[in-house]
Amino acid sequence: MAEHLADLSVRGLDLVDPSALSQDAKALMTEECEKIAPFDEKKLEEILDLYIRTGIPVHSPGYMGRQFSGVVPLGGVVEFVSSVLNQPSSFYEAGQLPNVAERLMADELNRFIGWEPGRFAMVTTSGGSLANLTAMLAARNQKFPRFWPDGAAGLEGGARPAIAVSDDVHYSVSRAAGVMGIGEAQIVRLPLNGRRQISIEGARAALAAAERANLRVFCLVASAGTTSVGAFDPIGALADLARERDIWLHVDGAHGASLLVSDRFRHKLRGIEKADSLTWDAHKMTFVPAPCTLLFYRDREASGGAFRQRASYVFDEKPDIYTELDSGDRNFECTKRPMIMSLWVLWAMYGRALFAEKVEYLCALTQQAYHLLHAEPDFETVHRPEANILCFRYRPHGVAEEDVHALQVAIRNRVKLRGRFFISKVNVDGVAALRVVMMNHEITVDHFRMLLEEIRGVGRTLHGTHWNPRRNGGCS
Ligand SMILES: Cc1ncc(COP(=O)(O)O)c(C=O)c1O
Structure with a gap:
């Protein structure tokens, strides 16, 4: 866990094929036998390693997608005692x-x-x-x-x-x-x-x-x-x-x-x-x-x-x-x-200050991200953020109105699969928008800048000549 928490590299989700993961997990299960299996430290290490590796990395600055938070690790220690x-x-x-x-x-x-x-x-x-x-x-x-x-x-x-x-x-x-x-x-x-x-x-x-x-x-x-x-x-x-x-x-x-x-x-x-x-x-x-x-x-x-x-x-x-x-x-x-x-x-x-500081940092960060977006001509904001949730669209010149929705969905899916950032999407007035939730105080505005670059790169590829959202569901 210490190693996992010390790794602040920008990572999204390492999405594994469920049947492959199921096979890996099954291979770690003790063969059926009459007696209680002896404690096997190596096996436990492998199980926990698999658990950590395939988890959503809530402590990485690449995690910006959902509302469950990057926790204060001491809280986990207390949960261990409680369990x-x-x-x-x-x-x-x-x-x-x-x-x-x-x-x-x-x-x-x-x-x-x-x-x-x-x-x-x-x-x-x-x-x-x-x-x-x-x-x-x-x-x-x-x-x-x-x-x-x-x-x-x-x-x-x-x-x-x-x-x-x-x-x-x-x-x-x-x-x-x-x-x-x-x-x-x-x-x-x-x-x-x-x-x-x-x-x-x-x-x-x-x-x-x-x-x-x-x-x-x-x-x-x-x-x-x-x-x-x-x-x-x-x-x-x-x-x-x-x-x-x-x-x-x-x-x-x-x-x-x-x-x-x-x-x-x-x-x-x-x-x-x-x-x-x-x-x-x-x-x-x-x-x-x-x-x-x-x-x-x-x-x-x-x-x-x-x-x-x-x-x-x-x-x-x-x-x-x-x-x-x-x-x-x-x-x-x-x-x-x-x-x-x-x-x-x-x-x-x-004391309260721990929570107040984190809340204030994340809300201020979201405001900064919003202002950054405003300066980018190929992005559009869809609301003014009040807290730590920010929704926007990648919308360069030349994307037809009727393709905006499918383009956001395709970008979100592609970004997720690339595994560098984890973001979500939501329909706002019936049209998909990319959704970022700042839940981790390790995120800085530079990470958000990196995310925009990632989206732009993915978006340009999708918006290129091979992409036809009405023909192939948004993925080339
Ligand atoms: C506004 C709001 N209400 C309720 C819930 C549900 O809470 P929980 O996931 O703890 O059941 C959520 C979850 O994201 C939420 O955003």
Whole structure:
């Protein structure tokens, strides 16, 4: 691992044919026999080597593609200890320090959210998708208390429960709706403004139209950092709108809630104190190993509403000092990793500044990259970055409008296969754009310059005479 971390060469993904990798991995498996095989250090070394070599190199400056981060390595050491101790953290008696650390960490982070200290609540969940589902369940059960015992059929007057989201909301939100029995027709789409944020006027009109269509919106989901371009919805104004209509405002801050720890960027989530719940992935911009998600609720009582079950073997009717920290009745998982430990230990060791500095560096780097792009006539930007996500297109003179999409897709695939840089792509207004996510503080603006050269080289080849996107799917 030390060697791996010390290697700061610019590398993307070394993409291996799955069947070849499967063969290599199979060759390392012990032959079936009666007895437990003796420990073979060489074999273990080979297995771990294969694991490291074929992994996505999140610590290399060539990794700019996704939202899981280049972690603070000490976090990994803590994860190792957690794995060996194996203390699930839904119940205090099974994981005492993790449960206390959850409370401490919640208090630390709530300083930046601003909810009433004795009243707010936090549970950890295995990922942001599960946090979104959990918050939406709490919202639904608050609005429709009979849904849990009676199901949808028991709703009064044939009410149709609905949620309101923007088109740029993460797919986990509409997936959660599906899980909850909220059909596509019960998802109210809120229009975006020119900065790809929910438009307040548009949202007001869409909610009024939903009401006229007999939809009862119980939850409005705002994004604090959309997955596609990292846009921040106007939380304060949406909270006012939601409150006027007695709608729960959930903020999906899986990506961008970490900006709260920075004095310079906290304003992106202005108004968060008026929201009802907040998803915060620490495995994204708080740089700890995945998964580590914190789901905050403004009101502790509401947090108890997501799940309504009795299980006498774990849930106590009258909590005492040992069980009042239990979260088993408020999170979906029964056995849950003590995921808070890596975050808490890093926070305990280095303090907030470690995270604030990294967040600020990466956001500033993204701004620099944006300005660099502006000076390049063969590239176009598609938005002004608000955090650390930047989307753009390679678009030299002479590329026909209808070929722009296929060219970006082909560039992304070709860059990935070349293995020097790892970037992603996303459709913006139906047309593919190249997407860079700055998740690793080893990246400098010079690396971004190198990436542009790589894209330009690949793009020129593809855009040459041999390339016809409509004939061969974008690859010559
Ligand atoms: C805005 C947003 N919400 C939710 C998620 C899902 O989080 P997770 O991958 O932790 O389940 C993501 C993941 O990228 C995201 O960007």
